[in-house]
Amino acid sequence: MAEPSKGLLRAQEIYQDRSQRALELREQGKKIMGYLCIYPVLEMMTALDIVPYRIFGDMREPITRADAYMPSVNCPFLRSCLDLGLKEKYDFLDGIVTSHICDVGSSLSGIWNYTVRTPFSHHIDTPHTLHETSLKQERGLLEDYRKALEDFTGHKMTTENLKKAIRVHNEQRALVRELYELKKPDPPLISGVETIRVIKAIQSIPVDEGNELLRDVISEVKERGDGPQTKSARLLLWGSILDDTALPEMIEGLDANVVMDDTCVGSRPYFNDVEVTGDVIDGLARHYLMDIKCPRTFRTRDYNDVRKDYMKDLEVRFSYLSDYARDWKTNGVILESVRYCDTHGYDVPGLRDYLDNLGIPSIYLEHDYTEGALAPLRTRVQGFLEIIS
Amino acid sequence: MTTEAKPRALNRLQSMYALRAEVDKMYEGGVEASEEGRPVAWVMLEGWSNAILNAMGVNTVFPENYSSLCAAQGVATPFLERSEAEGYPTHLCGYARTCVGYSSRMVELDGKIPPEAPAGGMPKPILLVASGEVCDARFKWFQSLGRFFDAPVWTIESPYPGLRERLTEGAHERNVNFLINELKAFVAFLEKLLGKKMDWDALEHTGGGTNEINRWRWEINELRKARPGPMNTRDFWSAVTAALFRGAANPDVITKGFERMYDEVKERVNNGIAGINRPEKYRLSFEGLPPWHSLGFLEQLAERGWNFVIESAYRPPRPITIDLSKYSDPMERYVRRRYRRLEDSLEEDYGPEEAGLIIDEILCDGVSRRMGLRHIRDYQVDGVVLHVLLTCRSTSAGLNLLQHRLLDVLKVPSLVIEGDIIDVSAFNPAEALRNAETFEETMDHYRKVRKELGMPW
């Protein structure tokens, strides 16, 4: 038998056939838990030896069954997820955890329960604000979630196991950040396309295996000679779900490298650690409510400010992006969103104001989550590259 | 052209006009307050903040409603286009886009109300009260208005749990406390903003008034079960805004208005008069928000004998007396008056037996097939119109599932009409009418099916 592949090759294999490992583990009697978006707390799954498996859509597969259950004016990514569910592509899941990511995301959990009927399901109603009360609420919600998982597995989640899980997940976060460090040089050592493959791969396998994969990738990337070439543009990619390499492939086929991103199949879930607090759940609640920066959360400079200062407000909401732009030396930002995504859509004008103010050029691209939709975007990206070069 | 051979197909309620006028007064009141230097806030409909703001002497106006007013008067399009020019994607909520366009126009005019604004316009706000309830649009939208106003935004968070999670032990009390603390934080903020203390006694009054109004609205809806249906949804939409978007208006005035409406509807029931001036061939329910720009379309459906006897949105809650004597904290009283345990409201609505079935469904599947269909049965509805909105996710996302459940559980068919609350270009009336004709056959079919199954209508 051939040597099992490692590093980037392995990442690509998993990217192309995501469920393969999950199916193997299921054979061995492990429970596989699907989750949508990045708000369902993974540490609690890992603590109970459940394998977290992120649910994605497939922009290469036409949506044919989901339209019966969800109007086409809704997020095509979620419609695609549902479509795959209805086509029995997620039948190997033992359960599914959803959270209040957005309206359609919440609705989907009910629709999924009605139509796909995965045996176990749980919904976490993550609040939108960072008010003190919200933190308390999130904490309570996580207690419920913990109980639900315990009932599901029939095992207690000990503090010890939970702490251990937090440590492995933090390790994963650190490894991802280390990987992103390798994107800082010019040319970057790993391309945007490869990055998505790696991230999607680690969101498809148990966390410890993901860490091993990350380590392999990091050492391979550091040493290889056939990495990306220097290009005139170093881009930061911001946006809603991007679970396919098609868009970065198109961009990197032009005179640009995607060197940094703020998307949830990218840096978003990994750039802050979970603090191991005395009461472990406190730290988890704080992380998942406050640390993940995503337009679904209402963030403002100071909730008790009686006067709004627009620019300062934008600063608080988006300054991490200017840090990214500075540290990864990007000279342009591509804002990307699937059509009908409200949470990202409302942020676009403000975010562009902010970037304009800093003199960072940006462009907004909207697509309907099909592969074919990307071709017409090519001229736009190229035009943008001509503007910034 | 005054040659009206045939009376109009819709039979409008006279009492509706007075109520409708109250909404204009609310906006006039806002402008007046602003001119006198009193504070005006823009708020979202969610039922929590308005009474608190009014108790603090803040006038409230409602951009959601204001946008539908613009649409109804046919002046929304320039605002929509303005919002597009500001770089807002066109799929965003029509209310929000109208409001963005309006705000941008205001900035252009140095904070003055645009002269083309209907009903006197909405004055510049000192505060924007967003809401985490119902949909994402309603907090993202106000947040993004920061481009136009230096008014702070406060988002009122409210729990929006999954059904099964709502039944989890301890969840209800946690949610109640969440609300109480959340609203108290809001009050603390308001006190800081306005430099004065909350008037808790006033809250008892402003908060309680809604219950009276809702009680009359409930009674009116009870009357609408009659055959023929005495009140068409068109009148419901015209009048309901007075209850929902009451602003600082005296609740007693609105209560009186609905009381009069009750009398008029009652009179109709006694005399067998319908909400349409044509034989009631089909009884329908309208699910989703209405096409504010084309309410006249209901006239054309009434012409075919379609009587919309009930609607899904903004149905008043069943009036119940809640024993609040245990609770002395005014905020707790305020919250408990409205935020109920799911089990309790189900039991009141469906009776213990069916409520039990629903709860079992929820515990087992995480969803219920039966829940939320009560009005279809009670009003003996032949068919349902599902208004799928181009720009509103939260009211549209579940409609297709509803369509399946209605057929599965009650054998009631639905007609999907695509359109929008504000954007008239999303609606094709000719096509909708064509499909309406075919849908009559579908309704006939399911009448037979229900009969065969021994269902009561």
Add this chain to the structure above:
Amino acid sequence: MVLIYFAGIDLGSTMTKVVIVDEDDQTKASVVYHTGAEHRRLANRVMEESLAKANLSIDDISFVMATGYGRINVPFADRQITELSCHARGVASFFPHVRLAIDIGGQDAKGLKTRDGKLLDFVMSDKCAAGTGRFLEVISAALGLKIEDLGDISLRSTQKVSVSSTCTVFAQQEVVNHLSEGVPLEDVIAGLHDAIAGRSARMVNRLKVEPDVVFTGGVAKNVGVVKALEENLGCPVLVPEEPLLSGAIGAALLGKEHVLKALARGETIQTGKRRLEEATFFK
């Protein structure tokens, strides 16, 4: 002194345009051809024809810049650049004070914010033929009219009718229905022009309309759309004498500037293989 020439080729979805300029930016030759299925591949012929017109051979051309929908696959080009940048540059050569350029071609509509020939920002229409020159082509073909005549016909209109179908194919049907109901031709055509202009105006509003506004692309040859665009934007709109050529001219000029810049930096100019071969599209 050696004369130096630069060529720009704009391989559009509908029209292929070639412009050759000399070192003083003077146009030596320009050729416009229907792209058509064959000509799409035979861009080389269009190039040859313009060389003949200018009395030059391909070796006299210092640099060939390709732009337009089919730019990527022009085998004799030295470099490709998007039509966005080229239009911005080209338009400025006619109207130096242009701030907003609107280009409506066969495949899409674009709005370009520019200053001194530089592209600052842009918007582009979506993947639907409604709102493009194709829309007018399809309908004029169905009515047996010449595309050149639409403009004059529409100017006679006193009361334009609105066309409610957005889909080009169905609008064609609707137009036919209007006509069979006796609506005057000019009113229907004026309605179509208004539909196109309205779409573009809403789109370019995102760039904040500032004079001078210049309108280019094949559709700018249509006086009816020009008028409708002025109405929809509420400001005057300038049209160059040959609105089809701005992309090709811009390409030629950008080619020249590219060469000059490289020379100034003491670099050698990278040129392609210069094969006067057929172009291909779907790669």
Add this chain to the structure above:
Amino acid sequence: MAYFLGIDIGSATSKGIITEDGSTVSRHLLPSGVNYRLAAQEMVEGLLAKSGVAQEDIACTVATGQGSANVEIADQEVADIRCCARGIFSIFPSVRTVIDVQGQSTQVLRLNGEGQVANFVVSEKCASGSGRFLDIIANVLQIKLEDIGPLSLESKNPVTFTTGCAVFGESEAVSRVSEGVAREDIIAGVHQALAEKISSLVGKVGLEERCAITGGGGLNTGLIKWIERKLGIELLVPPEPQLVTALGAAIMAEEACK
């Protein structure tokens, strides 16, 4: 003697049928052309001439289709979906799902045991989801309509279009041909895309066995195969699929007289 007339003025083709006692006496098809009113007149004249029936003997006329308003002699206008249901029911009483592929739109309906429409859904208003897309491509590829279906089945490698627009699809098809792509691969790509859209519509109303195809699309044997592959069932094809709606209209006319 009582005759009944059903006239379907479609977006591209007008169809008419005269019945007597439930059986067809005469049928007629002609292009709708640019003037529906004219087409309607010619249709009536043509039908009467073919059948030898006198206009006075027509007891009732029902008009349907896009241009139904232009049939002056019509006693009633009825929505085409209802007529389609009636028509197919008279041919295949056991059919419960119908896919009606017309020029301007595609509709899927469910029938009850009495031939009434129990549920239905109509495609979006974009030509790329209708039979018209096939016509456009067939036209530019210079293939006769009746040949596109069989030809599409010869393809091993259906082309995926880079555009979702029927109008741009036309020019794309042309360019692809000139670049050497086989015509069957192009036409197969269009069929496949249409079949996908149709199967999504079928999903919306739910598929119940015994499913038929009607409308001009029912003449396209290739399209039928593509849909069958997508849905995994066999479709029933009436002998004259394009005339089903007109037949239904005639039946409606008879019912109206009873």
